[in-house]
Amino acid sequence: RTPLAILRTRIETLGDRAVRQVLHDDIEGMSRIVAQLLEIAELDTLVLDPGETADLRAVCAEVVGSIAPLAIAQHKDIALKG
Structure with missing residues (x-):
């Protein structure tokens, strides 16, 4: 998640608002995928009685x-x- 946070911060410094918004939307999509992968990894380690x-x-x-x-x-x- 840290690389995405760094990238998000760098994007905020861009001057072109339209480009900034497109890149921000891409980062949000990647963040959702990372969160889903982390949830899957947690489920894989889940042990049920x-x-x-x-x-x-x-x-x-x-x-x-x-x-x-x-x-x-x-x-x-x-x-x-x-």
Whole structure:
């Protein structure tokens, strides 16, 4: 993440606003990819106990709660049933 932060700082010093915005958008995309790769790496190291149980309704409710603002912003409905 540090190289992207350094690059983001250097981009802020550019004079051309349009170029700065395009490069900033590219950096944001790269930052999302890096964050996703880090999450995948964490999941790969996750060890689950075979006897452990999970409340799937709670998991689903958390997912719905997380993506609800995106759905609403796009004028879409989202609901959890069951």
